[in-house]
Amino acid sequence: MISDRQLKILEAIISDFIESAQPVGSRTISKKYPLGISSATIRNEMADLEELGYLFQPHTSAGRIPSDLGYRLYVDSLVREYSISPRDKEIIQSLLLNKIIEAGDLAKQAVKLLSEFTKLVAIVSIPKFNKCRLANLKLVKVSDSKVLLILVTDTGIVKNIQLALSNTEQFVLDRISDTMVDHLMGETIENIDVRAISRIKEKLKSLGDVVDYLIPILRDALKSLNGTEMHVDGISHLLSTYEFSDTEKARHIFEFIKDQQALEQLIEQVPTNQLSIKIGSEIGIDALDDCSIIASSYKVDGNNAGRILILGPKRMDYGAVVSTINYISNTLSDVFSGIYL
Amino acid sequence: MISDRQLKILEAIISDFIESAQPVGSRTISKKYPLGISSATIRNEMADLEELGYLFQPHTSAGRIPSDLGYRLYVDSLVREYSISPRDKEIIQSLLLNKIIEAGDLAKQAVKLLSEFTKLVAIVSIPKFNKCRLANLKLVKVSDSKVLLILVTDTGIVKNIQLALSNTEQFVLDRISDTMVDHLMGETIENIDVRAISRIKEKLKSLGDVVDYLIPILRDALKSLNGTEMHVDGISHLLSTYEFSDTEKARHIFEFIKDQQALEQLIEQVPTNQLSIKIGSEIGIDALDDCSIIASSYKVDGNNAGRILILGPKRMDYGAVVSTINYISNTLSDVFSGIYL
DNA sequence: ATTAGCACTCGTTATTATTGAGTGCTAACA
DNA sequence: TGTTAGCACTCAATAATAACGAGTGCTAAT
Structure with a gap:
């Protein structure tokens, strides 16, 4: 042929x-x-x-x-994949393995590294919080009228939600949170249903009104955590790309990236478990016809956790991007899985 | 004259x-x-x-x-300040007062609103974490090898830091965190010094090795929280602005905004306690010579908490921007101060 | 003090000419 | 038969030129 x-x-x-x-x-x-x-x-x-x-x-x-x-x-x-220089490996390692890093910032750090190395747009998604398993839950009295609900998943992601609740002692909150942990630990957040909640309510009857007030709020709070969290970095690189020196084209892409929903949809159709490359029209989105997307995913303890992708002009250095994205997603997996701890 | x-x-x-x-x-x-x-x-x-x-x-x-x-x-x-329409007030209120919002997301929500209303670039800063007072501190065992340090300030901001620590029971962690809270509650984080730490160490002697290992880590962790957190939104609006339809100009501004340090410096020279408007060369930054900045700040319980600013072409609708920024910063202050809880 | 009028300036737009990088095709060649 | 030199042709990009018109400053009349 x-x-x-x-x-x-x-x-x-x-x-x-x-x-x-x-x-x-x-x-x-x-x-x-x-x-x-x-x-x-x-x-x-x-x-x-x-x-x-x-x-x-x-x-x-x-x-x-x-x-x-x-x-x-x-x-x-x-295309041949490059091998990353030891120097670059070191940089990536040191920035991702920094132990004193806020857990939620790990993805931010990764996305920053990725866009700096490739000089392209990098996107990292954190899996839907409500697909994660609850590892811990804590109610903390912050002021007379404010209580903070802190949720920790088994992947180490922490969410905190402000609740309005006055005149409640910390030990009451402890009772409630301890009971909830006992009943809900290990459960995925989306699986926390009415039955589980009502069992908890039963257990805590003795605490009185507070429970009646708080439980529905907690349920709503848990329900609200259904968005995919995404981090994007390196958008400005697009402007120095020849293809997008026309402001109109650049704007279209910008607006696509800004559109949470569209971006979420794009990310979700990326296959996990393997590196995927989509070129121009293969992406299926008009605004991205002049772009290619290279996508991978990272894992936490062997389970798919989130996706990691690079968006740039079709005219990109595929070999370099592939090796960078591979190295960073692997390192990210390792860090999240705690093999360095 | x-x-x-x-x-x-x-x-x-x-x-x-x-x-x-x-x-x-x-x-x-x-x-x-x-x-x-x-x-x-x-x-x-x-x-x-x-x-x-x-x-x-x-x-x-x-x-x-x-x-x-x-x-x-x-x-x-x-310039005359407009009055904001009741409809817009309602939108802002409903989005900022949504009770089921992650505390850290409030600034993000505000910056989004601000840039959507003004069609310009919005920036909101969260005050340096180490200037805040500690309201709560909790060590939570997440897995066999991971412990999460959760810090809560009196302003309701939550930070969480992953620590490596194996083979430690939750009740030991509780003892440590309870003691730390007893000694450090109400202290600004930057004021937590060696003496305070060693007093805590003394108290916890009975727990043995863990303390010796953990305390320095905790101190380092606290020290690391000295960056100003900033949220930026609406950068894409610049591209639809006539002044910046030339990609080169747009890129310069983009790169300035991306530069954390430069941006931090810019934000810090904004006077708190009053609305400030800087026009073109008054800003003193070459890349922003064609821009104006309108800046305000928000407060938590009467204290200056963070800054809030709008960046756009000099040719902006000053009246509209001023009224929007005023309304949002006031609402933000109210929400942070908890008057709606 | 105000304004109509007019010559002048200079960026923008349209028109035309020139250039040159690149092609397809043909014919000669190994 | 595959390869290559040579040549006419195409067409975007660049340069050169002309025409236009929005706007000015100045002068003289009101």
Whole structure:
């Protein structure tokens, strides 16, 4: 179907285009790449590659640009993953393994690292909180009128919710939270249903009014935790990308990224358990037609925990991005799974 | 110094420029604004206003553009604060008073609202954590090897820090945290010094090794909380602003905003206790020469807690922004101070 | 003091010409 | 038969030129 020589030419064209962002001509290839064939021959091959759908011309008298199909072939069989330099590994490790880090900030740190290394947009999602298992729950009196509900999952994520509750002693709150922990520990948050709640209510009858008031609030609070948390970093990199130097295009992408719902949907369709690369139209979103997405996921104790992705122009250094995202997602998994603790 | 008529003309010019982003000519003013004077007269007055430094021409045959001085006069004596519509007040209230909100998310919600209402960049800072007073402290065993240190301030902010600590029972952790709370409650976090720590260590001697191991970690953890937390939203609005449709300019501003340190510095020089407006060169940062900043602060129980600001082109609707920022910062103060609980 | 009138300036827009990178095709060649 | 030199052709990008018009400053009349 496609000859070895054609493959080499395609690779040269795509490499060159990734570098220069300009349509690549036959003369450029014959001069810059030691394929030992003349520009005329390359022209002929290019015409064939175009017919096969791997290349196209923006207009008749211009060089060639890889099509989405061309990129696909490139990514599938030509890209080699780099190995990350020991220096970079060290940086990543030291920033993610810093023990004095707020648990919720780990994802933020990761997303920052990822966008700084790749110079592209990085997105890290934290799994829906209500799919997590409850590891601990604590009611803390903060002031005369405020109580803080602190929830800890087995993945070490902490949520705190402010509740209005006056004239309640800490030891009452302790009784309530201890009982709740006894009954709910290990349960996924979405599974905490009316029956579980009413059993707890029964147990705590002796405490009186407070329970009647508090329990429904607690139930609502738990119910409210159903959003996917996402962290995005490196958006400004888009502006220095040739493809998006037109403000209009950049704005479309910006607005897509800002749209929580759309982004959530995008993230959710990323397969877990394997690295996935989507190129241009494969993404299926108009605003991202000029982009590629490289996505992976990280795990906590072997379970899929969250997703981690890179968004950039199709014309990106796939090899470098893949190795960076792999290394960071693995490190993140390790840290979350506590193998370094 | 400046006549009443000149003031009226200046106001007309600035209003028009804010609307159109185009240099304003004498004919436009005489036609659109009912000042009862001809374009020739306005031309003369404009020449005078230019001499006084309130206006300038981008080139000889163009209309006038307000200078920073012109904006300053406009802001100081011509801008009228709008009153916010009941409908908008309701929206703001309902989103900030939602009781089931994670404490740390309140600032995020506020910054989002602010940028959505003004269509500009909004920034909200949360005061340095180590200036806050400790209201509660809790060590929670999350897994066999992980312990979570949960800190609560009197302002209701919660931080949680992951610690590595194996083979420790929860009741030991409780003893430690209870003792720490006894000794440190009400103290500002930066004031927790070696002496306080060693007193605690003394008290807990009976618990043995764990204390020796944990206490220095806890001290380091507390020390690490010295950054100002900032939330930014609405950056994409800049891209739809005429002034920044040039990607280069937009990028400079983006990069400035992304620079935590620079942003922190900027925020810190904002006066608390009063609304402040800085125009263009008054800001003193090259990248923001085409911008204005409107800044306020919010309070918790009467004390300055954090700052809240709007960044946009000089050509912004000052009246609307001022009223929005005022309303939101007041509401935020009220919510943080718990008057709605 | 105000304004109509007019010459002048200069950025913007439209038009046209020029350039050059790149192509496809043909014919000669190994 | 595959490869290549050569050439006519295409078309975006750039440069050069002309025409336009919004706006000014100045002068002289009201």
